[in-house]
Amino acid sequence: xxxxxxxxxxxxxxxxxxxxxxxxxxxxxxxxxxxxxxxxxxxxxxxxxxxxxxxxxxxxxxxxxxxxxxxxxxxxxxxxxxxxxxxxxxxxxxxxxxxxxxxxxxxxxxxxxxxxxxxxxxxxxxxxxxxxxxxxxxxxxxxxxxxxxxxxxxxxxxxxxxxxxxxxxxxxxxxxxxxxxxxxxxxxxxxxxxxxxxxxxxxxxxxxxxxxxxxxxxxxxxxxxxxxxxxxxxxxxxxxxxxxxxxxxxxxxxxxxxxxxxxxxxxxxxxxxxxxxxxxxxxxxxxxxxxxxxxxxxxxxxxxxxxxxxxxxxxxxxxxxxxxxxxxxxxxxxxxxxxxxxxxxxxxxxxxxxxxxxxxxxxxxxxxxxxxxxxxxxxxxxxxxxxxxxxxxxxxxxxxxxxxxxxxxxxxxxxxxxxxxxxxxxxxxxxxxxxxxxxxxxxx
Numbered sequence: 301x302x303x304x305x306x307x308x309x310x311x312x313x314x315x316x317x318x319x320x321x322x323x324x325x326x327x328x329x330x331x332x333x334x335x336x337x338x339x340x341x342x343x344x345x346x347x348x349x350x351x352x353x354x355x356x357x358x359x360x361x362x363x364x365x366x367x368x369x370x371x372x373x374x375x376x377x378x379x380x381x382x383x384x385x386x387x388x389x390x391x392x393x394x395x396x397x398x399x400x401x402x403x404x405x406x407x408x409x410x411x412x413x414x415x416x417x418x419x420x421x422x423x424x425x426x427x428x429x430x431x432x433x434x435x436x437x438x439x440x441x442x443x444x445x446x447x448x449x450x451x452x453x454x455x456x457x458x459x460x461x462x463x464x465x466x467x468x469x470x471x472x473x474x475x476x477x478x479x480x481x482x483x484x485x486x487x488x489x490x491x492x493x494x495x496x497x498x499x500x501x502x503x504x505x506x507x508x509x510x511x512x513x514x515x516x517x518x519x520x521x522x523x524x525x526x527x528x529x530x531x532x533x534x535x536x537x538x539x540x541x542x543x544x545x546x547x548x549x550x551x552x553x554x555x556x557x558x559x560x561x562x563x564x565x566x567x568x569x570x571x572x573x574x575x576x577x578x579x580x581x582x583x584x585x586x587x588x589x590x591x592x593x594x595x596x597x598x599x600x601x602x603x604x605x606x607x608x609x610x611x612x613x614x615x616x617x618x619x620x621x622x623x624x625x626x627x628x629x630x631x632x633x634x635x636x637x638x639x640x641x642x643x644x645x646x647x648x649x650x651x652x653x654x655x656x657x658x659x660x661x662x663x664x665x666x667x668x669x670x671x672x673x674x675x676x677x678x679x680x681x682x683x684x685x686x687x688x689x690x691x692x693x694x695x696x697x698x699x700x701x702x703x704x705x706x707x708x709x710x711x712x713x714x715x716x717x718x719x720x721x722x723x724x725x726x727x728x729x730x731x732x733x734x735x736x737x738x739x740x741x742x743x744x
Contacts, residue, residue: 323539327467327549333537334463341459344452351445358441361434364426372609375415414605418612421601428625431591436584443578447571454567461741463536465734470533471547472730473526479722480519483715486698487512490711493702504708511712551729555677558736563666563743572655579648586641590630598623662742669738676732683728687721694718 335341427434491508494501534541604617630637697714700706 322544322546324546324548325537325539326547327464330467330533330537331460331463333539334466335456335459337536337538338455338459340455341452344448344455348445348448348452351441351448355438355441355445358434358438361430361437362427364424367423367425368421369423370420371418373417373419374609375417377415414607416606416609416612417603418605418617419601419603421599424596424598425626426596427593428596429594430588431593432588433585433591433593436581436588440578440581440585443574443581447574447578450567450570450574454571457567457741461737464737466529466533466536467547467549468551468730468733470526470529470545471549471551472726473522473529474547475551475726476522476723477519477526479719479726480515480522483719484512484515484519486694486715487515487712490698490701490708494708507708507712511708511715551726551733555673555680555732555736558670558673558677558739560666560670560739560743563663566658566662566742568658568662569655572651572658575651576648576655579644579651583641583644583648586637586644589637589640590633592630593628595626595628596623597626666739666742669735669742673732673735673739676728676735680725680728680732683721683725687718687725690714690718690721 487508491505491512494504494508530545531541533539534543534545539545598621600619600621602617602619604612606612606614694714694717697706697711701708701711
């Protein structure tokens with residue numbers, strides 16, 4: 301029984317001590333997940349729908365409008381408001397005439413009037429020609445829709461660039477942890493060799509202990525930076541922050557030529573071009589507000605009058621209808637049309653200046669990214685060779701240290717040189733990758 305319990309305890313301990321399952325994540329998968337989770341992409345989709353709704357609103361002015369109205373009124377005799385009747389006093393001169401007409405023996409002094417009135421009507425209006433007011437407004441909105449669509453592409457490129465940056469930053473922290481672990485392990489091996497040789501010179505031992513303490517701090521910082529970078533990557537990719545990540549895409553050892561063409565268009569330029577067109581069309585629409593509007597129109601009205609509300613529909617009421625054309629001609633509006641058109645025209649001019657500025661700055665950024673890629677790529681082989689030579693020099697220094705032919709100070713200096721070149725090589729690869737991504741973001 302004790303043996304069984306001991307085995308069970310060992311199995312449970314082994315299961316608990318097993319490392320958590322690590323989720324494999326490639327660069328492409330990370331970019332796809334971050335794009336799907338991006339709030340900026342969702343806002344871009346909402347902006348497209350909003351612009352499309354604006355087009356529906358602008359196009360609605362092309363179609364006919366049908367309006368209906370209905371009203372009921374009960375007239376009140378002000379002199380006797382609670383009588384429930386509406387009457388009118390008749391002058392004596394008219395009273396006799398009315399009595400004669402009615403063949404009444406007594407003059408009429410008061411006439412009771414129907415006090416319930418019901419009116420209903422339907423009005424139809426169809427614009428025929430607006431001299432460009434609606435057409436230019438619709439074209440302005442179409443440009444706004446195009447702007448929102450291109451803006452989504454611009455946002456997609458920004459999010460993709462940020463996703464790639466996050467991934468390679470996290471991958472770089474992984475590599476820095478490995479470099480720091482190897483650097484610490486080498487110092488610990490040097491201390492072990494020093495002690496095992498029975499020649500633990502105090503100055504050498506103090507130097508090595510100092511290096512070990514420093515490298516332990518470097519490793520601790522590297523692990524903290526790795527955990528921070530991984531956590532941010534998981535948050536933006538919609539991955540559980542407690543999951544372990546295994547970043548499967550490795551830093552390339554070699555980089556191909558950059559196939560970059562001359563920059564002729566970017567999403568930002570397209571947005572500004574559409575913005576210019578939008579304001580120009582809007583300005584024309586505002587100017588056209590001073591022109592006439594030709595429309596077809598028709599109307600039908602019904603009115604019924606009765607002494608009581610229950611009798612309003614007992615007999616046929618009065619009906620009227622008409623159809624025809626209407627020409628509305630603005631005469632004076634205080635100059636508001638011209639003022640609004642000027643505002644839009646100046647907005648178009650501002651967008652035109654922004655486009656000119658963007659072409660200069662963006663072209664320089666694009667060319668700089670290409671030059672940076674080629675510059676770093678050209679130096680990569682030399683940097684790799686320098687790192688390999690530093691690794692060989694460190695190996696020779698280790699052998700001399702084991703043989704007691706050099707000091708811990710020289711070993712530390714050679715080790716520090718190797719560490720710095722490892723970091724420089726890693727940083728150079730990261731910069732090459734991000735330079736290539738900058739070229740894609742701007743001009744792909």
